[in-house]
Amino acid sequence: MNTYSSRLLEEAVSELSKLPGIGRRTAVRLALHILKQDVAKSESLGNAIIKLRSEVKYCERCHNISDADICAICSDSKRDTSIICVVEDVRDVMAIENTGQFRGVYHVLGGVISPMDGVGPGDINADSLVVRLSHENVAEIILALPATTEGDTTGFYLFKRLNDKVNSISVISRGVAIGDDLEFADEITLGKSITARVPYSR
Amino acid sequence: MNTYSSRLLEEAVSELSKLPGIGRRTAVRLALHILKQDVAKSESLGNAIIKLRSEVKYCERCHNISDADICAICSDSKRDTSIICVVEDVRDVMAIENTGQFRGVYHVLGGVISPMDGVGPGDINADSLVVRLSHENVAEIILALPATTEGDTTGFYLFKRLNDKVNSISVISRGVAIGDDLEFADEITLGKSITARVPYSR
Numbered sequence A, B: 001m002n003t004y005s006s007r008l009l010e011e012a013v014s015e016l017s018k019l020p021g022i023g024r025r026t027a028v029r030l031a032l033h034i035l036k037q038d039v040a041k042s043e044s045l046g047n048a049i050i051k052l053r054s055e056v057k058y059c060e061r062c063h064n065i066s067d068a069d070i071c072a073i074c075s076d077s078k079r080d081t082s083i084i085c086v087v088e089d090v091r092d093v094m095a096i097e098n099t100g101q102f103r104g105v106y107h108v109l110g111g112v113i114s115p116m117d118g119v120g121p122g123d124i125n126a127d128s129l130v131v132r133l134s135h136e137n138v139a140e141i142i143l144a145l146p147a148t149t150e151g152d153t154t155g156f157y158l159f160k161r162l163n164d165k166v167n168s169i170s171v172i173s174r175g176v177a178i179g180d181d182l183e184f185a186d187e188i189t190l191g192k193s194i195t196a197r198v199p200y201s202r
Helices: A005-015 A026-034 A037-056 A090-097 A128-137 A149-162 A186-195 B007-016 B024-036 B038-056 B090-099 B126-137 B149-162 B189-193
Strands: A080-087 A104-108 A140-145 A168-171 B080-087 B104-108 B142-144 B168-171
Touching: A005 A128, A005 B038, A026 A037, A026 B038, A026 B080, A037 B007, A037 B024, A037 B038, A037 B126, A080 A090, A080 B024, A090 A186, A090 B024, A090 B149, A104 A128, A140 A149, A149 A168, A149 A186, A168 B104, B007 B024, B024 B038, B080 B090, B080 B126, B090 B104, B126 B149, B142 B149, B149 B168
Parallel strands: A080 A104, A080 A140, A140 A168, B080 B104, B080 B142, B142 B168
Antiparallel strands: none
């Protein structure tokens, strides 16, 4: 039985409930909230979602989310471009920026190697990191990958590929709880992990 | 410090976190999910939100959400228009429709009387219910309002206004939920279900 008296409501609920962590009941609550707001507010929300996906760019250098060809971090002359922090995704960049402890630049892999999920070395932005090392004057690579099997695998893979191309490869200290994603670590712990980084060893 | 490398991302996160129950962290997660999807998917989500608010109508008879001037329930010839179930909002209509136990029609108040929140009798769709009683052939009004002080106040107000205009006014039964253990029911509900006991039948 169709419990929706409006096709528009049904469509909005169906679309909202496709978002991760949004069940049908929450989607109904969100839709009814949107209905109670001004037209202008629903339009800014809807357009922000559409523009985000259609207009966003990825930095040609570090693959971070960007509004221009080169992101604000890479083009910031005050950042130390000789230190590259390698992270899994954009959330990690935001989390590390939040700590205020890192003044280098980033390299966003866009994933970690995970044979279970069919993600191999060719599916992450590893080649472009090797290219960066040949073009840029890089003194240190910091591996800030998740403390998971996949993160460790990716770190080991990168270490093997990069070890003879850069002076120093370090990993963030395991102040971050094992098994936790970087984004869930508190700022002090995550900041400490970056400042107390140690040479890569296996 | 600005931790967003993209103004588009910042705007989307800001808009999403205005939704009830969506914090900044969840908003970032949703935004990054949207980024990973096809353009078409973000467009259907964004447009569904915009269209929901700009194109939705409210049924002229029962104030339910509708795509036309009269909603699908009111215009359904198989529904019993002599029984009107009075509810607070559209969610209640959907919840009752979900049970499949009610074949009458609805009247959506759009709120309950709450002096604390500045909602008076004039702010809910009560007048239009009185008008319906004079125009339509109504045998019974079912009050399906929240079991709160506000719901009770609203029910009492409506009872006083409608009592001489309709044969029967009933309220939905209150008691221990089906499948619930007695020990988990709150004292007021359990007390009410004992005083409002009904003859045993099977």
